[in-house]
Every structure is written in structure tokens, then in C-alpha cells.
Amino acid sequence: MKRKVTYKERLRKKRSDRIMAKRKKIIKVTLVAILILTTFIFGISLLIYNMIPALELRYSTLKIEAGSDFNEYSMIKKIKAGNKKEVKIDLGGLNTNVPGKYKLTYTFKDIVRSMEINVKDTKPPVIECYKEYEVEQYGTVTMAMLVAAVHDVSPTNITFSNGLSEYTFNEEGVENLEIIATDSYGNTTTEVVSVNVVGEDVMAPEIHGADEITVPINEEFDIMKGVTVTDDKDDAPVLTADIEKLDTSVPREVTITYTATDKSGNISYVKRRVTISRTVANYNNTDYEITxxxxxxxxxxxxxxxxxxxxxxxxxxxxxxxxxxxxxxxxxxxxxxxxxxxxxxxxxxxxxxxxxxxxxxxxxxxxxxxxxxxxxxxxxxxxxxxxxxxxxxxxxxxxxxxxxxxxxxxxxxxxxxxxxxxxxxxxxxxxxxxxxxxxxxxxxxxxxxxxxxxxxxxxxxxxxxx
CATH class of the missing domain: 2.40.440.10 (L,D-transpeptidase catalytic domain-like)
Known part of the structure; x- marks a missing residue:
């Protein structure tokens, strides 16, 4: 038979429950307070941490190729309590076109960091040369005739494969010349130029079209129009005249001398007579002057x-x-x-x-x-x-x-x-x-x-x- 709970027992039970509930509430409030306090303390600590200046670089030593681009600000890995533009950078005379070691110093507030840039030249020179060239037998070519340009950040020495800076051809035919460019750091490039050696040029150019002509007064006259020049060995001989422009305002006879010169130095001359006449109208076989x-x-x-x-x-x-x-x-x-x-x-x-x-x-x-x-x-x-x-x-x-x-x-x-x-x-x-x-x-x-x-x-x- 179940025992009946007395009034005093029930009263003690209620009192015990109220005490336990109050304890739980106190514990809960205490835990919340601790959490808030902890978060506050962490936030304050983080704020204080971020207010302390700091500067970190990506490298202590970096190798770069001579002639390459370099951005000194990209070397900053991390910065606190500021931005990159506040960092003062001493480049230490850095010249990315000149191989060598350079010390870069970064200063941010009271923090000083440094790194070393090692500029090295490991690329060979680039030679721009004429792939084909023509020269007369017994003629001599120099580098200036065959090489348009050499590109390298360092001083470069250019020679033929025989070590000389010029070459003389004694036999007709095609000869391939090796051109070697070496920079001061030992990087080397070789290019080949095909040289066509032809027989000695002794024929002067021929001038065509410089026939006698009559030009009406005041009419513009191009002295070079219709005048051409050819040469048996030179595709582009130079043609000039002893005057640049003909004054046609005065009736008279003028002699123009044309000169043609080929690449071998052979020269020819032609004299042309130009008659500047008054403008006339002809009617019934009679000339009438037009002014x-x-x-x-x-x-x-x-x-x-x-x-x-x-x-x-x-x-x-x-x-x-x-x-x-x-x-x-x-x-x-x-x-x-x-x-x-x-x-x-x-x-x-x-x-x-x-x-x-x-x-x-x-x-x-x-x-x-x-x-x-x-x-x-x-x-x-x-x-x-x-x-x-x-x-x-x-x-x-x-x-x-x-x-x-x-x-x-x-x-x-x-x-x-x-x-x-x-x-x-x-x-x-x-x-x-x-x-x-x-x-x-x-x-x-x-x-x-x-x-x-x-x-x-x-x-x-x-x-x-x-």
C-alpha cells in the first residue's frame, strides 16, 4: 500500500524546487555575463592589436631578370595600422637594367624592414639583321651593313664567326655568314646572313625619259615625272636633278642635268633642254598669244x-x-x-x-x-x-x-x-x-x-x- 505524502513533505519539496530554479537562473545569468565580458575583452584586445603598427615583406631576397618590370610596393606582404602608400621606400639605387645587388629599405612609422634584389642578366642578345644581302666580288661588308639593331640590357660585342668585324669576298656565289653577339655576362646569340657575291659592277646606270620638251608658260612642270633610271646590278639606283623646281613664269630655254648613281658608285649624266613657251591658240594656222x-x-x-x-x-x-x-x-x-x-x-x-x-x-x-x-x-x-x-x-x-x-x-x-x-x-x-x-x-x-x-x-x- 502506497504511503501518503504528508503536508510537511510537500512543503519541503516546493521550497527545494524554488531554490533549484533560482540557482539555475543565477548560473544562466552568470554564464551570459561571462560570455559578454569575454567578447568585450577579445574585441578590445583585437582593436589594440590592430592599432599596433606592423610591416611584413614577401621576401628577404629576390632574383629578377635584367630589363624586367619591378613594382616595389608589390613586395609588401602585410601592413597594419596604415596602408602601402604610407611606407617610405629607399630603392638603394635600384636599376633593373643594370645587373647587380641592391638593398631596398622599407620604413613604416618606427618599423624598418629590408630586402635584397639581385638583378641578373641571363637572356641572350636579340639580333635584327638582314637575312639576304648582295655585294660585289672583292667587296667588303661590315656589321653596319648587315645588322639593323642589337637589343640587350648589357654591353654587347658583335663579330663574325672568324672573330673579325668585317668580311671580304674573293669568290662569286652565295656565302652564309654567322654573326655572333655576346653580352658582358656571356650570353650569346648567333644569326646567319646569306650574302650573294656578284661580279664586279663597272656599268653606270642608264637614264630614260629625259627628252627635250616644251612647257607652256605658267604651267606647273614636274621635272622628275617620266624620267626613270635602270641599272644592270642595282635595283634602286639614285636619280637626282640639279634643280628642285622649274620656274615657268618666264619664257626661255633651261637645261636640267640629271645624275644617276648606283650602289657601286658608278655615275651617269643626262642633260635635258626644256623650252618654256608662251601659251598660244592656233586658228587657221595662225598663233595667238594667251596671257x-x-x-x-x-x-x-x-x-x-x-x-x-x-x-x-x-x-x-x-x-x-x-x-x-x-x-x-x-x-x-x-x-x-x-x-x-x-x-x-x-x-x-x-x-x-x-x-x-x-x-x-x-x-x-x-x-x-x-x-x-x-x-x-x-x-x-x-x-x-x-x-x-x-x-x-x-x-x-x-x-x-x-x-x-x-x-x-x-x-x-x-x-x-x-x-x-x-x-x-x-x-x-x-x-x-x-x-x-x-x-x-x-x-x-x-x-x-x-x-x-x-x-x-x-x-x-x-x-x-x-
Missing amino acids: WDTTGIISQPYLIAVNKDWNTVTVYTKDEYDNYTVPYKVCLCSIGDSTPTGYFITLERYRWKALYENSYGQYATRITGHILFHSVPYYSEEPSDLEYDEFNLLGTPASLGCVRMCVEDVKWIYDNCPKGFPCVIYNDPSSPGPMGKPEAIKIDVTNFAKRGWDPTDPDSENPWLN
């Missing part, structure tokens, strides 16, 4: 020349050299005191153009400023409203500065000469031009039915055409 720039413009087939003294317009087309020297067409015109002289590149073009004081012109092309090619003036933009009295002045000075022409001629310019064609306005009292001066067409001012029309106007309503 302006005749250089052709690629996109323009014609140049138009206006002679103020004769009131003529001569159209030139291109010759075989692409210059404007071939007379093509001649027309009458009327110029004025204000007509400028000079060389012009034409500008805008107009089917009808308002002129001075309510007058109008057909087929106008601007030469420069307010100066134009245009027809004889009209009172309105009607082809039947011509100022006929002005038409009858063609071939004489009558304009305010423009170049007046009959409709047929000015329309030809409008239709056949693109914008930007060259125009020359000049004075020459001695001649109207190579094609002469055309006879003027006159209007009968008493013919009321027709006088308002330009007789050359191709308009289908022009009564002069019926």
Missing part, C-alpha cells in the same frame, strides 16, 4: 574670254593637255567702263533677270558681284519688248558694266556652260582674238512690226524667223 591661266577645270568644257578693247567674246575648249587653248566660237558683245578685268568663276544663272531702272535681260549668268552676261535689255519680261537702239550698239561699249550679247549667243552660254565655268575679262588693243570680230547685225528701227524682237532669238513667235 591668262588656261588650266582646265574637270567639270567645265569651256572657258570664255572677253576682250574689252574689241567688245568680243571668244569661247575656248580644251586641248590634248586639258588646257583651254582651242578657239571654238566668237561673239559680239557690249561692255562698259565699269566692266572689271580678271579671272572669274561664274555663279548663279537666271532665265530672266531684273537689271537697272526697270529693264530686264534674258539668259543671265552672274560673273561677279552685279556683273553678268545677259542679253540686250528689254523694257519688260517679254521677248517682243527689246530696247532695239541698244541692240544696234553691240560691238561697241554700251553697258553699265555687264557683258551684253545677242540672245542666240548668250543663250548658247546659258545652255552649254554649267554653273562655275571660268571667265576671263582682259584688255588687248592689238587683236580681237584668234577668230577675229564678227560683223554686227543691225535692226531697222523703222520696221515697227519686228524691231521689238532680237533677230537671233529662237522663240517661235519671233517675226524675224518668218
Whole structure:
């Protein structure tokens, strides 16, 4: 039979349980406090540790190849309480291109560390040489002829395999020469050059193309163009002339001397006569001197020349050299005191153009400023409203500065000469031009039915055409 627990026993049990629970709580709080204190002490210790300067290098001794790159900061393995840039480094005169031992000193705050760099040259020189070379029999070659460059950080001695610095060839044929480069640390490289020994060169070069020539005045002339030189043993003989540039501004005869020299020193000379002539236009077997720039413009087939003294317009087309020297067409015109002289590149073009004081012109092309090619003036933009009295002045000075022409001629310019064609306005009292001066067409001012029309106007309503 189970014994019954008395009240006093239960009371003692409860008291014992409360005591045990309190002890456990005290132990738990104590353990937590110990853990916090331990962590705190560790953190403080670590902080103090990190605040103490320290410097550690990767090596005490390091070997590097001469000529290699070296970064002194990469030698720092560990640093505390600072960074690498705070470290003062004494390189001890380190030169990575000069073999030797160098002491490097690293100072960080009160800490001093050192290491030794041993720069060694173990690589052989690199020789850049011409793999093939040609020389005459009994000729001598030196290192400078065969070797372009030698690369090494140390002083280098270069010789042929026989120990000499030059070599003489007594027999024709191909001979392979060994070139040996040795630096001051005993590193050696050998290269082979194939030398082709040919018979002695006694023939001078031949100059071609230096024939007599006539050059138009003011035309640029390249004295070397078309002149060549050949040699039986030298693929690239040197060709020179006794002048650098020919002045073509003055008509005269000039002698140019060309000199050719081959690699064996053989020399030849050729004299060339160049005649600088005035530019002429030939018409009906008669030469006419041209005093302006005749250089052709690629996109323009014609140049138009206006002679103020004769009131003529001569159209030139291109010759075989692409210059404007071939007379093509001649027309009458009327110029004025204000007509400028000079060389012009034409500008805008107009089917009808308002002129001075309510007058109008057909087929106008601007030469420069307010100066134009245009027809004889009209009172309105009607082809039947011509100022006929002005038409009858063609071939004489009558304009305010423009170049007046009959409709047929000015329309030809409008239709056949693109914008930007060259125009020359000049004075020459001695001649109207190579094609002469055309006879003027006159209007009968008493013919009321027709006088308002330009007789050359191709308009289908022009009564002069019926």
C-alpha cells in the first residue's frame, strides 16, 4: 500500500524546487555575463592589436631578370595600422637594367624592414639583321651593313664567326655568314646572313625619259615625272636633278642635268633642254598669244574670254593637255567702263533677270558681284519688248558694266556652260582674238512690226524667223 505524502513533505519539496530554479537562473545569468565580458575583452584586445603598427615583406631576397618590370610596393606582404602608400621606400639605387645587388629599405612609422634584389642578366642578345644581302666580288661588308639593331640590357660585342668585324669576298656565289653577339655576362646569340657575291659592277646606270620638251608658260612642270633610271646590278639606283623646281613664269630655254648613281658608285649624266613657251591658240594656222591661266577645270568644257578693247567674246575648249587653248566660237558683245578685268568663276544663272531702272535681260549668268552676261535689255519680261537702239550698239561699249550679247549667243552660254565655268575679262588693243570680230547685225528701227524682237532669238513667235 502506497504511503501518503504528508503536508510537511510537500512543503519541503516546493521550497527545494524554488531554490533549484533560482540557482539555475543565477548560473544562466552568470554564464551570459561571462560570455559578454569575454567578447568585450577579445574585441578590445583585437582593436589594440590592430592599432599596433606592423610591416611584413614577401621576401628577404629576390632574383629578377635584367630589363624586367619591378613594382616595389608589390613586395609588401602585410601592413597594419596604415596602408602601402604610407611606407617610405629607399630603392638603394635600384636599376633593373643594370645587373647587380641592391638593398631596398622599407620604413613604416618606427618599423624598418629590408630586402635584397639581385638583378641578373641571363637572356641572350636579340639580333635584327638582314637575312639576304648582295655585294660585289672583292667587296667588303661590315656589321653596319648587315645588322639593323642589337637589343640587350648589357654591353654587347658583335663579330663574325672568324672573330673579325668585317668580311671580304674573293669568290662569286652565295656565302652564309654567322654573326655572333655576346653580352658582358656571356650570353650569346648567333644569326646567319646569306650574302650573294656578284661580279664586279663597272656599268653606270642608264637614264630614260629625259627628252627635250616644251612647257607652256605658267604651267606647273614636274621635272622628275617620266624620267626613270635602270641599272644592270642595282635595283634602286639614285636619280637626282640639279634643280628642285622649274620656274615657268618666264619664257626661255633651261637645261636640267640629271645624275644617276648606283650602289657601286658608278655615275651617269643626262642633260635635258626644256623650252618654256608662251601659251598660244592656233586658228587657221595662225598663233595667238594667251596671257591668262588656261588650266582646265574637270567639270567645265569651256572657258570664255572677253576682250574689252574689241567688245568680243571668244569661247575656248580644251586641248590634248586639258588646257583651254582651242578657239571654238566668237561673239559680239557690249561692255562698259565699269566692266572689271580678271579671272572669274561664274555663279548663279537666271532665265530672266531684273537689271537697272526697270529693264530686264534674258539668259543671265552672274560673273561677279552685279556683273553678268545677259542679253540686250528689254523694257519688260517679254521677248517682243527689246530696247532695239541698244541692240544696234553691240560691238561697241554700251553697258553699265555687264557683258551684253545677242540672245542666240548668250543663250548658247546659258545652255552649254554649267554653273562655275571660268571667265576671263582682259584688255588687248592689238587683236580681237584668234577668230577675229564678227560683223554686227543691225535692226531697222523703222520696221515697227519686228524691231521689238532680237533677230537671233529662237522663240517661235519671233517675226524675224518668218
